[in-house]
Amino acid sequence: MSDHAHDLRALREATDRLLTAVAKMDDAVLAEESHLPGWTRGHVLAHLSRNADALVNVLEGRPMYESAEARDADIERDSARPLDEQLADLGNSAARFTAASDADQDWSRTVELRNGVTDLASNVPFRRWVEVDLHHVDLNIGYGLADLPAEFTDREIAFLADRWSGRADVPPVTLTATDRDGTWRTGGTEGAPVAVSGPAAELLAWLAGRGDKGAALTATDGALPALPPL
Template sequence: MATEASPAAPAAAVPDPTETLARVVESTAHLLATAEQFDDAAVREPSLLPGWSRGHVLTHLARNADALVRLMTWAATGTVTPMYTSPEAREDEIEAGVGRSAEQLLTDLRESCERFAVQAARLGPDQWSVPIEGRRGGPQPAAWVLWWRLEEVLVHHVDLDAAYSPAHWPSTFTEPELAMVAARFNNPVFTEDSPAFRLHAEDGDADAWYGVHCDPQDTTAPLVRGPSAALIAWLIGRSNGDGLNVEPHGALPKPPEWK
């Protein structure tokens, strides 16, 4: 089952709100174009997430937009407004929406995405710096809400299994996202322990090396290389690691669970 991306580790640079919102809007347009192709039979077909249909994924994306609107309302008003009243309420909202028609699912998604964009456009620089709390990780500047939405849209677009793959993720997303995923995996707040390994994206900054439970320069830990999108897809459970290489040669290490 899908889980929303965990907030980024505190060491990561806070995203620029204007730039990140533009990326959210662009990625959302691509997502909606895919969703428009589904008929009633297609939304009941399995997604790439175990136990979830495409209807589950579309409903989750709509409810996530609304949940993040609540966090932006928190930033705008100063009134604590959690994403969800409880984990059970979150699951119930998703299950309640999966039986709808393709048209109803699309309308819901389109309208929730619009609510998100409208609320995001209302916030100013001071409000983006207000501490809010997502589902994990403690207080963080509200500007992270935009990156969390970008993750949701891009990753779950892949989960719809409709000719959109991690290879379609833009480099403006994959390069910072790889660093953020590695940082999360080193933070026990987000994930459990795993074997130590290092990461290097062959299409990214040649000097950017990342360590999971080890120093990036610790040559005793295996090194996993490949395109940044392929590395992220493997790390977050969206691929089995095809296209990646391990040095010294051997099986890919098991990454921490993506929560």
């Protein structure tokens, strides 16, 4: 079981970094494209605010979102707000998540997320940390994958490697970080194993579909295996 108290502290630090960075933006910058296709920076911030409220729902035993359509509509509705409204919503929704996570609860229980996915309640703080730090990168305002805390990068690589484990449409892959001690395995069991190596940030980029999607990585057959969409 994850150390939720540790992850909540790390999440607060990540949230503070994000709020500080967003406060330096302006309305014009907010309306520009993010790293996520089809989303402006305003869409990213709207998603982060609504995701915080959605995870409050999870911790309090309600459906994460009313529906996929409602989730998308809320993000679209909130995406064009001016910076002061976005910043206030980002801070207030983060505070609501903090209040919910500070309440007495059974962190060992199973909770339901989107699309029928379940997880331990103790993993919810890390899931929120992933949202905050990866989407900070997605904003394209100077915070990159290489700036992520090493602990976060290693844990997210492990999480995503586990996500693709056992998938018949992904060959067996061994991932090796060349800039620190780290090895992970993912993919299925059929086919020739593929060894992929490179800096941890590049491994994360490939697994998460970010940045150059692992273009700087080295693979034994010269080509990275294709991964399904997240």
